[in-house]
Amino acid sequence: AGTQFRGQFESRMRSIINEVKELGNIILVIDEIHNIISAGDAEGGMNAANILKPALSRGEIQIIGATTIDEYRKHIEKDSALERRFQPIMVDEPSVNDTIEILHGIKKYYEQYHYVTFNDEAIRQAAILSERYITDRFLPDKAIDVIDEAASRANLDNEALVKLQLLKNELDEILAEKETAASADSIDDYKRAAELKENECKVREEIRKFEEISNKTEVTVFDIAAVIEMWTKVPVNKITQIESTALLDLENRLKKKIIGQKQAIDSVSKAVRRSRSGIKVKKRPASFIFVGPTGVGKTYLAKILAKELFISEESMIRLDMSEYMEKHSVSKLIGSPPGYIGYDETGQLTEKVRRNPYSLLLFDEIEKAHPDVFNILLQILEDGRLTDSKGRVVQFENTIIIMTSNAGTSYKNNGFGYIHEKNDASERVKEALKDIFRPEFLNRVDDIVVFTSLDDIEIFEIGKLMVDEYSIDLKEKNILLKVSDEALKFIIGEKYDDKYGARPLRRSIQTNIEDVLSEMYIKEQLKDGMMVMISLEDNQLKYECI
Structure with missing residues (x-):
């Protein structure tokens, strides 16, 4: 730094080498050593590597350099003369148990800095949870950052720490004023210095008391989990399992929003619990194929x-497989190989998962994808990982993979489709899938979930859910909505078609309820604070504002 002209860099490097040689007992530690290897390189000039080589070969200086494998290969390994001056030592990532020992060894520095204490379980969980949930960094670095941020988080509401900082600032002012007063010759200044000395003792005593209070703040597992949640966007209760009943009650919560697909909900819930518990044989994601006619809730369940x-629907990564029907479309998922156009661009799948490793992947209309796309999915389903075009390994073990398909639903008259005998429908659809997908692909999927056609009762319940959703929006304007069962059945019967499932139902509700109420609101027939009742009279919908 600070070398503007040719020769300045060489001069500074040689002065450093000469100083180290004179002292004799110095070991130079250079972090990111690859950054200085070509520093100062210019036509006819000397770079850092050429300056260091003679001193290294004569054993006049000792250097420890730190770099990554990629940078070592790029900058050092290709210079064989420089490479043989160093002894490469591979520093592997420590295990979780080793990381726990490392954290115990350094925790006192963070305790002193943040005025907190770490209990043993918090240290243990920092290593375990960071290893499980933070996939783009390595131990112990990520675990150290977790305890550092958790300690800072624990002190956010620590009023004693704020008071302590104010007292330290006051002490600094007293010491500065005392030094000025003591250096003077007048009697008044000596008296002032004595007063300041007395104040100094009082402030130091208060600082001691507040330090004792501040050090009582304990970093808990909850603080560790909250940091993990902030980094990974995974809800804290899912990590610590404080509310494990939420997972056990997953079926009931899903059934309140998904009507008529009990088998699908049960299968998905069991796989989710298996994945979240961490008790599984392989690090592979939970995977499903949702098969069924249009409008029965496949995408909605996802x-x-x-x-x-x-936490939110935004955690769902959706890929429409109709966009991946060509052979070259595989490169869109993992990125283009070197030498091809678009190499600098990231893969649509790998980059999204790398940035958000805890997400739900939805492959819509999977049967339309090119066979090479299935080869990519085979590796994900088996090993839970995928290497992108830049050689980075992306972990999929914490994702949930859902593939939707309409396969086997177009042949109702030929015995393949959706009859209401659910067991027969399930078996026939699974047989139809075998004609489309390879056996090794189907064998890697956790479960093939068959969505059955909706009956009249289920359609009515779905209609009620849609009306309830709209009612919640109206409550923001302090408007209450009540729809009689007869009116809702009339609205459903007007548009419902078994071939299209529940989708036309939403359009019918939009036409008969949302559009009408919007017009009434604009005309001021419906105002804030009113209640609107929709009923059926003489086979016509009646709208009353009260």
Whole structure:
């Protein structure tokens, strides 16, 4: 730094080497050593590597350099003369148990800095949870950052620590004023210095008391988990399992929002519990194929599941497989190989999962994808990981993979489709899938979930849910909505078609309720604080504002 002209860099490097040689007992430790290897390089000039080589070969200086494998290969390994001056030592990532020991060894520095104490369980969970949930960094670095941030978080509401800092600032002012007063010659200044000395003793005593109070703040497992949640966007209660009953009650919560698909909900809930418990044989993601006719809730279940498990529907990564029908489309998932256009761009799948490793992946209409896409999915389903075009390994073990398909639903008259005998429908659809997907692909999927056609009762319940959702929006304007059962059945019967499932139902509710009430609100027939009742009279919908 600070070398503007040719020769300045060489001069500074040689002065450092000469100083180290004179002292004789110095070991230079250079972090990110690859950054200085080509520093000062210019035509006819000397770079850092050429300056260091003679001194290293004569054993006049000792250097410890730190770099990554990629940078070592790029900058040092290709210079064989420089490489043989160093002894490469591979520093592997420590295990979780080793990391726990490391954290116990350094925790006192963080306790003194943050005025906190770490209990043993918090240290243990910092290593375990960071290893499990933070996939793009390594131990012990990520665990150390977790305890550092957790300690800072624990002190956010520590009023004693704020008071302590104010007292320290006051002490600094007293010491500065005392030094000025003591250096003077007048009697008044000596008296002032004595007063300041007395004040200094009082402030120091208060600092001692507040330090004792501050050090009572304990970093708990909850603080550790809260930091993990902030980094990974995974709800804290899902990590610590404080509310494990939430997972046990997952079926009931899903059934309140998903109507008529009990078998699908049960299968998904069991797989989610298996994945979240951490008790499983392989690090592979939970995977499903949702098969069923249009409008029965396949995509909707995926959205609700993403919201229940990952806070919001935005945690769902959706890929429409109709966009991946060509052979070259595989590169869109993992990125283009070197030498091809788009190499600098990241893969649509790998980059999204790398940035958000806790997400739900929805592959819509999976049967439309090119066979090479299935080869990519085979590796994800088996090993829970995928290497992108830049050689980075992306972990999928914490994702949930859902593939939707309409396969086997177009042949109702030929015995393949959706009859209401659910067991027969399930077996026939699974047989149809075998004609489309390879056996090794189907064998890697946790479960094939068959969505059955909706009956009249289920359609009515779905209609009630849609009306309730709209009622919640109206409550923001302090408007109450009540729809009679007869009116709702009339609205459903007007548009419902078994071939299209529940989708036309939403359009019918939009036409008969949302559009009408919007017009009434604009005309001021419906105002804030009113209640609107929709009933059926003489086979016509009646709207009353009260």
